[in-house]
Amino acid sequence: MSAERPAVATNPPAELPIVLARNVHKSFGDTEVLRGIDLEVARGEVLCLLGASGSGKSTFLRCINYLESIDSGFILVDGELVGGEVVGGRVHESAPARVAARRSRIGMVFQQFNLFGHMTALQNVTLAPIKVKKEDRATALERAHRLLDRVGLQDRKDHYPGQLSGGQQQRVAIARALAMEPAVMLFDEPTSALDPELVGEVLDVMRDLAATGMTMVVVTHEMGFAREVGTTAVFIDAGKVVEQGEPRQVITSPNHERTRAFLAKVL
Amino acid sequence: MAELQRRAAEGRSQPGDPVTATRTPVDIALLTQISDAPPIRRRRPGETALVALIAVLAVFGIAVLVTNPRFDWPTVSRYLFDVSVAHGIAVTLELTVYAMLVGILLGVVLAVLRQSGSPVARGTAWLYIWFFRGTPVLVQVLFWGFASALFPRLGLGIPGGPMLFGIDTNTVVPLFAAAVLGLGLNEAAYMAEIVRGGLLSVSPGQAEAAHALGLGSLATLRHIVLPQALRVIIPPVGNQVISMLKMTSVVLVIGVRDLLGSVTEIYSRNYRQIALLLVACVWYLLMTSVLTYLQSRLERRLGKGVRTDVR
Numbered sequence: 001m002s003a004e005r006p007a008v009a010t011n012p013p014a015e016l017p018i019v020l021a022r023n024v025h026k027s028f029g030d031t032e033v034l035r036g037i038d039l040e041v042a043r044g045e046v047l048c049l050l051g052a053s054g055s056g057k058s059t060f061l062r063c064i065n066y067l068e069s070i071d072s073g074f075i076l077v078d079g080e081l082v083g084g085e086v087v088g089g090r091v092h093e094s095a096p097a098r099v100a101a102r103r104s105r106i107g108m109v110f111q112q113f114n115l116f117g118h119m120t121a122l123q124n125v126t127l128a129p130i131k132v133k134k135e136d137r138a139t140a141l142e143r144a145h146r147l148l149d150r151v152g153l154q155d156r157k158d159h160y161p162g163q164l165s166g167g168q169q170q171r172v173a174i175a176r177a178l179a180m181e182p183a184v185m186l187f188d189e190p191t192s193a194l195d196p197e198l199v200g201e202v203l204d205v206m207r208d209l210a211a212t213g214m215t216m217v218v219v220t221h222e223m224g225f226a227r228e229v230g231t232t233a234v235f236i237d238a239g240k241v242v243e244q245g246e247p248r249q250v251i252t253s254p255n256h257e258r259t260r261a262f263l264a265k266v267l
Numbered sequence: 268m269a270e271l272q273r274r275a276a277e278g279r280s281q282p283g284d285p286v287t288a289t290r291t292p293v294d295i296a297l298l299t300q301i302s303d304a305p306p307i308r309r310r311r312p313g314e315t316a317l318v319a320l321i322a323v324l325a326v327f328g329i330a331v332l333v334t335n336p337r338f339d340w341p342t343v344s345r346y347l348f349d350v351s352v353a354h355g356i357a358v359t360l361e362l363t364v365y366a367m368l369v370g371i372l373l374g375v376v377l378a379v380l381r382q383s384g385s386p387v388a389r390g391t392a393w394l395y396i397w398f399f400r401g402t403p404v405l406v407q408v409l410f411w412g413f414a415s416a417l418f419p420r421l422g423l424g425i426p427g428g429p430m431l432f433g434i435d436t437n438t439v440v441p442l443f444a445a446a447v448l449g450l451g452l453n454e455a456a457y458m459a460e461i462v463r464g465g466l467l468s469v470s471p472g473q474a475e476a477a478h479a480l481g482l483g484s485l486a487t488l489r490h491i492v493l494p495q496a497l498r499v500i501i502p503p504v505g506n507q508v509i510s511m512l513k514m515t516s517v518v519l520v521i522g523v524r525d526l527l528g529s530v531t532e533i534y535s536r537n538y539r540q541i542a543l544l545l546v547a548c549v550w551y552l553l554m555t556s557v558l559t560y561l562q563s564r565l566e567r568r569l570g571k572g573v574r575t576d577v578r
Contacts, residue, residue: 067475067478097483104480110472114473116495117495131490
């Protein structure tokens, strides 16, 4: 069900990828988690990051919006460094306000949803547009209603996260990220914390989102989703990109030994 | 078991004691008839004895209060609504409010500093808490009361050198301000630990999600973390308010005329110490009772509003 992507004519010439990562290294203490990742995500692409737990795929995703800093290499999002400025031949750490401003163009959906527990679904979705983009309340509310309708939660808008099922919470979280009209959406194992019967409703929302041409980077164990919706599958092992290509190709007939070993376990 | 057997042998057993109750066949027809009425309550000899003891003590206590003329109840009732006592109550309440405000605001700052990434900030907050929790509040209040002895003039200058401009310390730090500072700075050290506990109770994912949406650290603290930490922070803050109300009485030592100060001032003239201390007790009890009631209502409301992420 690989939906036809509408040609995005309004966008500038797509020569520069939305996400461009070069030789990204990252260590936690003595453990080197990322060992030189190179990756490109083109506009409208749905890139699925596959790999065993501990392979570094979630860490890499969190580096894209600078929730984690990197030790060397660089990541450009929409042509900009998220956490740094190039000044006088060196990369300098950005001021927190600039990091925040750039992050606001990158949507993120977490494994544990992380909805704000003291706010209703509607308030969760309007918070960032009002506080970060300084949008007026009416505009933010109007968009929030539209987004919650779109993820199928028209009758749950005034519910608190604690009153929603995991699948509903994750759909609110997707609406919350979309409210900032991001250039790219990052998904960190969005269905891993869900009961099996709730996985489908979240994947449906993501599938619809992909069909609208949204650029997505998805860390997932859902091979079915990667195969059907993904435009590229990237297999990461021990902090390196091992294999990359058309999802059906990577998943059904992988070239690399470690990809085969991993797929044998999850399929 | 042995005790029950002995009681059964002496014929003192109650119906339902295990020894006599074993192997009694139940007449279902009879049971159906009588089971409309609730079961007869067992006698509880220990409980009865305790009630009797408390009753005796209560009677004695009341008798002592009424018959001992040295309690001097007429004087108590004469001064209960005295103008200078009322003024003292106002000062006590003002001290409580201002000292708690200083304590809460500074406490939040200290709690945030303790969680900061900077070792200097963390160390500074730790040092503050170490000092202000490690010395008695009475001593701290005395220090502020004698601030003018330590720094006779306040102003800008070089330590050990000349002062560019300055004013007399006693004019900037009047006794009331000294009392508020003494109580508030001490309170901040305790409040910092309470607030820190509250901040730690909020899952780190909440701040992460806020950052990912582009909220800065301050906005994240204000809109996301603090509101959710309040659920954990408010109950102990209620306790702190109540204990602050009583702790304000230490300002007596620097001569601030709070509730205790005004009754001591009166009894230094008429020598009715006991009666006037009773006046103070009545008002302290009344105020702490009101606060306790307000606190329990607030906690019930917070408890109802609890909405947490399902994890």
